[in-house]
Each structure stands twice: as C-alpha cells, then as structure tokens.
Amino acid sequence: MAGAIIENMSTKKLVIVGVILLLFQAFAFMVGGLIAPSPTTAVHYLATKCVDKVKKPQQTKWFMPWGEKKCVNIQSFDEAMAKGIEANNIVFAVHIPLPNKEMSPWFQFMLVILQFDIAFKMYNQIADGALVHIDVGLAYRDDMNSEWTEMAHSLEQRKLSCNFTATKSHENEGRHYECDLLPFMEVGSVAHKYYLLNIRLPVNERKKINVGIGEIKDIRLVGIHQNGGFTKVWFAMKTVLTPSILIIMIWYWRRITLMSRPPVLLEKVILALGISMTFINIPVEWFSVGFNWTWMLLFGDIRQGIFYSMLLSFWIIFCGEHLMDQTERNRFSIYWKQVGPIVFGSFCLFIFDMCERGVQLKNPFYSIWASDIGTELAMAFIIVAGICACLYFLFLCFMVFQVFRNISGKRMSLPAMTKARQLHYEGLIFRFKFLMLVTLACAALTVIFFIISQVNEGHWHWGEHTVQVNSAFFTGIYGMWNLYVFAIMFLYAPSHKHYGDEQSSGQCITGDAGVNIGEDMQLTTTITHVDGPTEIYKMIGKEAQE
Known part of the structure; x- marks a missing residue:
C-alpha cells in the first residue's frame, strides 16, 4: 500500500524541497519590498x-x-x-x-x-x-x-x-x-x-x-x-500562483483516485483547502480594470473569509486525525464542536460585512458606525466572532497538546526496537513535529503582519534601496499561504512506493523467524490507513513487547 510522500521521501530530498520553498518565500517578500510601491x-x-x-x-x-x-x-x-x-x-x-x-x-x-x-x-x-x-x-x-x-x-x-x-x-x-x-x-x-x-x-x-x-x-x-503599481504586482502574483496551485491540486487528487480505497477525511479536507486557495487566487480583479464592478471589495472579503475558515477547520481536523488515540475518526461529524464555532464566527463576520459593504453597493456614504444602534450591532458581531476565535484557539491548543503528549508516550516504546526501526519512527515523529511548528510559524507571521501594517510607517531605508515593509508583508504573507497549501498537498499525496497486499491490511505480521515484515508501515498520517494511526500505535507497543 502507498504511504504519503512525507513518510517515504528521503531526508535529503525533503531538505531540498524545504530549501526551494524557503527561496520562493523569500522571493515573495522581495517582490513586495523591492519591486512594488506602497500598497495605498x-x-x-x-x-x-x-x-x-x-x-x-x-x-x-x-x-x-x-x-x-x-x-x-x-x-x-x-x-x-x-x-x-x-x-x-x-x-x-x-x-x-x-x-x-x-x-x-x-x-x-x-x-x-x-x-x-x-x-x-x-x-x-x-x-x-x-x-x-x-x-x-x-x-x-x-x-x-x-x-x-x-x-x-x-x-x-x-x-x-x-x-x-x-x-x-x-x-x-x-x-x-x-x-x-x-x-x-x-x-x-x-x-x-x-x-x-x-x-x-x-x-x-x-x-x-x-x-x-x-x-x-x-x-x-x-x-x-x-497604488496602481502595487495593483499590477499583486495581479501578476495572483496570475502566476493560480495555475501552480491548480496543477498541484489536480495532481494530488489524481493520485488519490488511483488508490484502491476511497478517499479518507483528511484527504478530502486537504482537497477542500486547495480549492479554497484556488478560489482566492483566481485573478478576477483583471476584469475590474475594464468594468465598473463596485462589488469587488465585498467579493474579496468573502473569498478571504472562505479560505481562512477552511484553513482553521483544516488545522483542527489535521490534529485530530494525527496521533490521537480516539475510538472514532475519519468522520466529519466528530469535529462539529470544534468546527462549529469557526462556521458561526465566520457567519457573524459575513453578516457584519454585508451590513457595511453590502449596503455601500447602493449608498457609498453609508457606514454602520454612523449611528449608536449600528455601532452596538457591529460591536456585537465583532465580540461574538472574537469569542468564537478564542474558543477555537483553546480547542486547537488542547488538540496540539494531546498530539505532542501522545507522541511522547509512544516514543517510550522506541528503545525496545531495533536501531533501524528506531531511526525510522524518530524520523517520522520529527517530520510531523516540524510540520506543526511550520504551521504555527505561518500563523505567527500573519499576526505580525497585521500588527506591523497598523503601526509601521510603511518603509525602511536599506542603503540606497527603499524597502516597502507593508508591501513586502502583503506579498510575503500571500505567497506564504500559497506555499503552505502547495506543500501540504505535495507532502500528503500518496507516494509512488507500494507495499505488499498483506501489509495493506494495516496489521503487523510476524514471520516464522520472528522478523516483522510490516516494518515499513507508516506512523504519522491517517491517509495511509483508513483506521488511522491508533492501530499503528498498537503495533508499536506489540513490537516493543516482542
């Protein structure tokens, strides 16, 4: 049975992929900082x-x-x-x-x-x-x-x-x-x-x-x-990134459909994340140059809201489907308590946006903040959305804590295994932890971008060059999320490496000589096995006892 690429790719190749993505990330920041003017x-x-x-x-x-x-x-x-x-x-x-x-x-x-x-x-x-x-x-x-x-x-x-x-x-x-x-x-x-x-x-x-x-x-x-110059750079980035995400998404889903089993929940969520990223990438703004589309601001807010809602839901399901000893998984219904506040908070922000920019389509002078009732209503929506965001953060922190505690518990069984098997599982655990840290780094950069865009004067002087900080963060953060989605779909696509039918059952089989012929089974991803990593944990414990 095929495992995920992140499980089967050698460390050398994984490092090369990481360096390439890092170079593209640096380039995205440089495009905004050195080429584009100030955003506004x-x-x-x-x-x-x-x-x-x-x-x-x-x-x-x-x-x-x-x-x-x-x-x-x-x-x-x-x-x-x-x-x-x-x-x-x-x-x-x-x-x-x-x-x-x-x-x-x-x-x-x-x-x-x-x-x-x-x-x-x-x-x-x-x-x-x-x-x-x-x-x-x-x-x-x-x-x-x-x-x-x-x-x-x-x-x-x-x-x-x-x-x-x-x-x-x-x-x-x-x-x-x-x-x-x-x-x-x-x-x-x-x-x-x-x-x-x-x-x-x-x-x-x-x-x-x-x-x-x-x-x-x-x-x-x-x-x-x-600024017109920033708009042209922004449109160019969206035009270049759209086909890249679209191609990797088609490639990813093709690999999923070639497998003998139906797609599992995590695979579907990754596809949905790719679709939402493609939706926000499509450069329909080109048409706004030739047509008087006053609804583009509202449409942009809706696209951005859909992507961030999908991203937050993905993190919850991603943690829940990895290294969690729970009896039920691979069903969306078990995550309703975590995903529900995300959907409700996004809906509140959508209503708020419709009350503001939706009305402005007819009356550009309207402002929801102009009256006491409007201000109270707007603040109510924002407070409810903020409460939902806090609940989400607590859920996510709890799930990440459960994941890392689970990893620590399972690592206690590794010294009882052979040296080769220890290195194999240590590598998988390290890769998963590294991916979680990258996720947290992406979220932190987004928060930093918001803060700097509010308090920074907009540019730094670096020798003879002027670096537009706000433009750099706009293009850099946008490129970062594209690279993040690209990396997720690439690393979690099924690998071209296959194993025997007796291994595809997800069970640990021991031969007459006491040699485990399932030692290549993967640890960290549920997309390898419908039953999830819980069965693999049981396998690790059994191997340690043997």
Missing part, C-alpha cells in the same frame, strides 16, 4: 466653500472648486456673514483628484475620511452627542469638458467626537477642537477619471438640525486608494 496612497483635500445663490431644492447644478467653471467661493464664514450669505447657501466642494491629475481603474477602490475643523465659541459649543446632518452628492465624468453625471446622493448623519484640551473661556475662543476622523465614503471601484463631492450642512433650528455642532470653519477630507 492618502491624499488630503480641503473643501472649497462655494456659494449657491439659487434656493431651489430640485437644483441639479454641480459646484466646481477650481477650473474654468469654478464656483463663486468665499474664504470664511465671517465673509459669508458680511455678505449676508446664509449657511444653507454654502456648498463644500471637493474635486478628486487634485488639479492636473486623474484617477485610474488600477486604484481599485476609493475610501474617503471626513474631518471637521471646529472653532470653540462660548455661545456656540458642541453639545453632548451632537449629530452633524450632511446632504452629500457624488458625481463623475471622464472628460474635463463634459458635464457631471450624478453617481450617488444621500442624507447622512455623523456623530461628533471632539475634545477641547484648553480651558473653556473667552480667552481661548477661536482655538480648534480635536475631533476624531469620521468614515464618510467608500467606493468599490475607480472606473472614472474625475469625481466631485458637493457637501451641504443644512440648518433648521426648529427641527434641531445642525444645531449645537459648534462653529465649523472648514471640512477636510482624506482620500485613500490603492
């Missing part, structure tokens, strides 16, 4: 205060902050008061991008953050729980001489969270509050060259609209989009 770019905008002299609510005129058709603008609200211009006739206009530049589909998405510059006034302070009502419109065009076409329009509310660090007195009037950044807009594709935002802050004292929000001086926006 942030551009700061200051809104221009345009004057709308027409008071018709059905007016569809768009106000340009600069250019040949620029609006009539004012520099400050003091000027507006001097000219008798009401707050309802002021439109904050922002053109994206800045003059003499244009947007590109390679930017992939556009995220806009809002910040108010609010001055402190004794007679006009910010009230507790103040809400800003925003009447905002988004338009686009692809030619500087064409008319603007409305893309979205919405009436939004944003809760102010401002702090005045100085003493609230007449002496400090005019100093600005320190206000938190507010989520404002997110568009899932950048299909047009030019975008225009017109923002109004309507005032209605009778309805308490925009009352108690302080004296707003300016509106600042921060536009964030993916």
Whole structure:
C-alpha cells in the first residue's frame, strides 16, 4: 500500500524541497519590498466653500472648486456673514483628484475620511452627542469638458467626537477642537477619471438640525486608494500562483483516485483547502480594470473569509486525525464542536460585512458606525466572532497538546526496537513535529503582519534601496499561504512506493523467524490507513513487547 510522500521521501530530498520553498518565500517578500510601491496612497483635500445663490431644492447644478467653471467661493464664514450669505447657501466642494491629475481603474477602490475643523465659541459649543446632518452628492465624468453625471446622493448623519484640551473661556475662543476622523465614503471601484463631492450642512433650528455642532470653519477630507503599481504586482502574483496551485491540486487528487480505497477525511479536507486557495487566487480583479464592478471589495472579503475558515477547520481536523488515540475518526461529524464555532464566527463576520459593504453597493456614504444602534450591532458581531476565535484557539491548543503528549508516550516504546526501526519512527515523529511548528510559524507571521501594517510607517531605508515593509508583508504573507497549501498537498499525496497486499491490511505480521515484515508501515498520517494511526500505535507497543 502507498504511504504519503512525507513518510517515504528521503531526508535529503525533503531538505531540498524545504530549501526551494524557503527561496520562493523569500522571493515573495522581495517582490513586495523591492519591486512594488506602497500598497495605498492618502491624499488630503480641503473643501472649497462655494456659494449657491439659487434656493431651489430640485437644483441639479454641480459646484466646481477650481477650473474654468469654478464656483463663486468665499474664504470664511465671517465673509459669508458680511455678505449676508446664509449657511444653507454654502456648498463644500471637493474635486478628486487634485488639479492636473486623474484617477485610474488600477486604484481599485476609493475610501474617503471626513474631518471637521471646529472653532470653540462660548455661545456656540458642541453639545453632548451632537449629530452633524450632511446632504452629500457624488458625481463623475471622464472628460474635463463634459458635464457631471450624478453617481450617488444621500442624507447622512455623523456623530461628533471632539475634545477641547484648553480651558473653556473667552480667552481661548477661536482655538480648534480635536475631533476624531469620521468614515464618510467608500467606493468599490475607480472606473472614472474625475469625481466631485458637493457637501451641504443644512440648518433648521426648529427641527434641531445642525444645531449645537459648534462653529465649523472648514471640512477636510482624506482620500485613500490603492497604488496602481502595487495593483499590477499583486495581479501578476495572483496570475502566476493560480495555475501552480491548480496543477498541484489536480495532481494530488489524481493520485488519490488511483488508490484502491476511497478517499479518507483528511484527504478530502486537504482537497477542500486547495480549492479554497484556488478560489482566492483566481485573478478576477483583471476584469475590474475594464468594468465598473463596485462589488469587488465585498467579493474579496468573502473569498478571504472562505479560505481562512477552511484553513482553521483544516488545522483542527489535521490534529485530530494525527496521533490521537480516539475510538472514532475519519468522520466529519466528530469535529462539529470544534468546527462549529469557526462556521458561526465566520457567519457573524459575513453578516457584519454585508451590513457595511453590502449596503455601500447602493449608498457609498453609508457606514454602520454612523449611528449608536449600528455601532452596538457591529460591536456585537465583532465580540461574538472574537469569542468564537478564542474558543477555537483553546480547542486547537488542547488538540496540539494531546498530539505532542501522545507522541511522547509512544516514543517510550522506541528503545525496545531495533536501531533501524528506531531511526525510522524518530524520523517520522520529527517530520510531523516540524510540520506543526511550520504551521504555527505561518500563523505567527500573519499576526505580525497585521500588527506591523497598523503601526509601521510603511518603509525602511536599506542603503540606497527603499524597502516597502507593508508591501513586502502583503506579498510575503500571500505567497506564504500559497506555499503552505502547495506543500501540504505535495507532502500528503500518496507516494509512488507500494507495499505488499498483506501489509495493506494495516496489521503487523510476524514471520516464522520472528522478523516483522510490516516494518515499513507508516506512523504519522491517517491517509495511509483508513483506521488511522491508533492501530499503528498498537503495533508499536506489540513490537516493543516482542
């Protein structure tokens, strides 16, 4: 009967495979660090205060902050008061991008953050729980001489969270509050060259609209989009990695189907892991360059969620099917207690994503964090997902502990065997432990990537070269998971080495001379035997007694 490649491959060949994978891993980091630019770019905008002299609510005129058709603008609200211009006739206009530049589909998405510059006034302070009502419109065009076409329009509310660090007195009037950044807009594709935002802050004292929000001086926006150069490198990586994973997956399953027995649970889970990796690899993003697919961000989140859910489930089943003295195995139903929290947590995150980016497909200005109810709902989903993640971690730690304790117990029987047999089993035990440590290292690198991406400034200077740290981790972590899945499918595919029929039964057979003719039976993988390694443990104990 055929064992797994990891069981039958010589140490020399295994080291060669490991070195090759390590070189590819280093190359994946270098692609992002030395070739790709920073993943994203942030551009700061200051809104221009345009004057709308027409008071018709059905007016569809768009106000340009600069250019040949620029609006009539004012520099400050003091000027507006001097000219008798009401707050309802002021439109904050922002053109994206800045003059003499244009947007590109390679930017992939556009995220806009809002910040108010609010001055402190004794007679006009910010009230507790103040809400800003925003009447905002988004338009686009692809030619500087064409008319603007409305893309979205919405009436939004944003809760102010401002702090005045100085003493609230007449002496400090005019100093600005320190206000938190507010989520404002997110568009899932950048299909047009030019975008225009017109923002109004309507005032209605009778309805308490925009009352108690302080004296707003300016509106600042921060536009964030993916760098076109990074997008091209990212697409190239996905295009190269897709066929590699697809080919190894087909090769792996072909070897499984050539065996005389049906596939066991671990084999099916490894195939499912390969399918999920292929699903996340397929570079459908190429189409987003030519089509206005605003759902690509949501689709990317779903693909990533499916892969990580499959990966977490794989680790549980991988530990459970290896070196665990349990009476039942090779059935998915026995892992429902461990896999259940993974599925439930992933479902909660999916609902959260649909409540945010799903709604943004219709209204790019929507944010689940804009209201107290939305914030509580979002936090509830995140907390539930976090609890499920903690439960998963405890289950996984317990199973890994059981695996290693089991290994230690079985190694006590090895000194009673022949030297050759000891070396054989020691090698198998070492390979399994090494694979588990590699798995933990991959998970640790993923966590480190998340932390560095949040706190690092983005690049290091190394001599004359600039290393883009965030880009290196993006491409490196993505390449790492591809290499990990590739290695799992390759090492756990059935080997081309076969054994006799009397050995394929999974029993230890002893000849007349007392020589065990089943000494080549494998130890660490259940894919060699449907009954799992429990029977092999019994065999080791019997050999030790003999």
